[in-house]
Amino acid sequence: MRFAFDDDQLAFRDAVQELLDKECTPAHVRAAWSNETGRVPGLWDKLVDMGVVGMLATEERGGLGLTMVDLVLILEVTGRYALPEPIVETAAFGVPFLERADVTVTADHTFVPWADTADVIVTAAGRFEHDAVELVARPSVDGSRRLFEARGTPTAVDGNALAAAFSRAVVGAAAQQCGLAQRMLDLTADYTKERRQFGVPIGSFQAVKHHLANARIALEFARPLVYRAAATSDPVHASMAKAKADEAALTTARAALQCHGAIGYTTEYDLHLYMKRAWALSRSKGDRRLHLDRVGQTIL
Amino acid sequence: MDLSFSPDEEAFRAECRAWLDANVPRPALPSGDTGEGFAAHLEWERKLFDARFAVVSWPAEFGGRDASLWEWLIFEEEYYRAGAPQRVTQNGIFLLAPTIFEFGTPEQRARILPRMAAGEETWCQGWSEPNAGSDLAGIQSKAVRDEAGNGWRLSGQKTWTTRGAFCTHLFGLFRSDPDAERHHGLTYFLVDLLSPGVTVRGVERLDGDEGFAEVFFDDVFVPDADVLGEPNQGWAVAMATTGSERGLTLRSPGRFLATAQRLIDLYREHGEDSGLHDRVVAAYIDAEAYRWQTFWTVTRAVEGINAGAESSMTKVFWSELDVRLHELALELLRDHAELLDGDTASWMKGYEFALAGPIYAGTNEIQRNVIAERVLGLPRR
Numbered sequence: 001m002r003f004a005f006d007d008d009q010l011a012f013r014d015a016v017q018e019l020l021d022k023e024c025t026p027a028h029v030r031a032a033w034s035n036e037t038g039r040v041p042g043l044w045d046k047l048v049d050m051g052v053v054g055m056l057a058t059e060e061r062g063g064l065g066l067t068m069v070d071l072v073l074i075l076e077v078t079g080r081y082a083l084p085e086p087i088v089e090t091a092a093f094g095v096p097f098l099e100r101a102d103v104t105v106t107a108d109h110t111f112v113p114w115a116d117t118a119d120v121i122v123t124a125a126g127r128f129e130h131d132a133v134e135l136v137a138r139p140s141v142d143g144s145r146r147l148f149e150a151r152g153t154p155t156a157v158d159g160n161a162l163a164a165a166f167s168r169a170v171v172g173a174a175a176q177q178c179g180l181a182q183r184m185l186d187l188t189a190d191y192t193k194e195r196r197q198f199g200v201p202i203g204s205f206q207a208v209k210h211h212l213a214n215a216r217i218a219l220e221f222a223r224p225l226v227y228r229a230a231a232t233s234d235p236v237h238a239s240m241a242k243a244k245a246d247e248a249a250l251t252t253a254r255a256a257l258q259c260h261g262a263i264g265y266t267t268e269y270d271l272h273l274y275m276k277r278a279w280a281l282s283r284s285k286g287d288r289r290l291h292l293d294r295v296g297q298t299i300l
Numbered sequence: 301m302d303l304s305f306s307p308d309e310e311a312f313r314a315e316c317r318a319w320l321d322a323n324v325p326r327p328a329l330p331s332g333d334t335g336e337g338f339a340a341h342l343e344w345e346r347k348l349f350d351a352r353f354a355v356v357s358w359p360a361e362f363g364g365r366d367a368s369l370w371e372w373l374i375f376e377e378e379y380y381r382a383g384a385p386q387r388v389t390q391n392g393i394f395l396l397a398p399t400i401f402e403f404g405t406p407e408q409r410a411r412i413l414p415r416m417a418a419g420e421e422t423w424c425q426g427w428s429e430p431n432a433g434s435d436l437a438g439i440q441s442k443a444v445r446d447e448a449g450n451g452w453r454l455s456g457q458k459t460w461t462t463r464g465a466f467c468t469h470l471f472g473l474f475r476s477d478p479d480a481e482r483h484h485g486l487t488y489f490l491v492d493l494l495s496p497g498v499t500v501r502g503v504e505r506l507d508g509d510e511g512f513a514e515v516f517f518d519d520v521f522v523p524d525a526d527v528l529g530e531p532n533q534g535w536a537v538a539m540a541t542t543g544s545e546r547g548l549t550l551r552s553p554g555r556f557l558a559t560a561q562r563l564i565d566l567y568r569e570h571g572e573d574s575g576l577h578d579r580v581v582a583a584y585i586d587a588e589a590y591r592w593q594t595f596w597t598v599t600r601a602v603e604g605i606n607a608g609a610e611s612s613m614t615k616v617f618w619s620e621l622d623v624r625l626h627e628l629a630l631e632l633l634r635d636h637a638e639l640l641d642g643d644t645a646s647w648m649k650g651y652e653f654a655l656a657g658p659i660y661a662g663t664n665e666i667q668r669n670v671i672a673e674r675v676l677g678l679p680r681r
Contacts, residue, residue: 001302001304001306001370001599003303003592003595004599005301006301185676193677193678203679204678204679204681206665206669209672210665210669210672212676212678213667213668213669213675214668216613216671216672216675217613220593220610221589221590221593224589224593224595224596228303228592232303240588243581243582244585244586244589292577292582293577295585296577296580296581299581300564300567300571300580300581
């Protein structure tokens, strides 16, 4: 038993983090809310060039021949930066599902994000090609997540392959939730150290400390379930991970907003970018209720 | 990343399972927090010791098997899976012993550990005092130097001492430098409770058992050989013990996995239309989460990275999970939950026991302060 990442995996994660630190700042995410695509212009190509997007494809098919264990840490970082790109849908779902690295994919049960800029769209109904689908825009609470309903005549897909691919997307979304929880915790810890009321930093008050401790605990116990699910490819483990990671992200979002007070309630402040992504992801790739049902079907 | 146990570890698991299945007492022993039950539990401890299962992680010379942390976790999972008795020796084996391994002299190890492992000497913890609970550094019980006797003389009172009425020995902190304040000038003593001047009074706990005690010290002599670590350095020694108490050595995941499985069994019997599906499943997932967070932590420990303040997160998590598992069971049992007879009574007794978890080993409020200050870096004041 060695439940830890190796140095190469951590180094790859750090490299992606370095890129996003420069090219996926809150200003970039904010700009994506109001631009044409909801994405960060130019960033996808850089992620493709780094090998992130196609990493699960074999080398013959243009990938890196890596695994979900390699990818999960990177997806966690993309959550931390609220990367507004179909990275989970393409890297974790589409690339291994289609066995090719040169394609942009989006997928979800019902509402598919960034579908207008994707080559292939997969929903519970089946597979749609970009040039043979009617897309109906549906606004998401997260303005950078451009959501669509796909209408038209889908082609059938292999159910087993779809289930396996979808299970990876579930783990990917769970990893992003952990990253988002981390970001909101960091923002809030920094803010409550600086913000002074009654002559002292508000982070010195126990009521504030306990909110943030609860959030930190939720994250502490979500992450291992996400990493375990990445390693086992077991769909029940994926459901446990998503249920717990959603809980961590939503608990943290609530605590973060409350500890910020009114400034957190403004859209001028960055917190809402991460909080709304967490809300959105908690309803996509199967919500907590769906995943608790799946776990229940196995254990009860 | 490798999530499998080795063939040797799997063989060890099989050995534990076979022995426990053949030897765990049926029906269950009476509560170990009563005089009669304590004696029955010591017999069980002796049986464990003879089979070299009492202290698997200790060196063989003290009665262990030199088991790795992984093997210790496996043993714990199997122990609770088999429904084996509570460990009345736990405060010695899991709290004091790691401290003795870290701070004890070779003479102390050789003298104390084998008898502890065999259940011949049983240890209780003397931390809290009437005016020092969460604020442990406020303790007032005194140790005065006895130069002629090469030792110390203890006076004062300890309280809420778990199983103090049945144990033979106590480990505790006493103020040895009257001029020092708070965390300074404390010494960690190992006390024979049969010493002249010790008075133990049992106190009935919430669950009706005499599981607590008040321990009074009236000029009790303790030789230098029973000081653990350096005199006046007791706080650092004690912190090693509390780290064990909050962390995984006292409450390994196996205990909660077993309780979660019992809850699942109960749900299968009573759960339909209860409306509790999601909460039961979520509690089960939390037991799994604790298991995998432990594997994560143990991997780092094996590679030399200690958890530190992170053990406070563990303590809050398992103690509140334990309460939740029992609350759900009581909800499933409906009017039967009240009963103290029949085969459902263990849930009410377990609930009462679980409620102590958020209080002992540092209340969860204190732990949340520690998490905020030492993990998240928020200001102390």
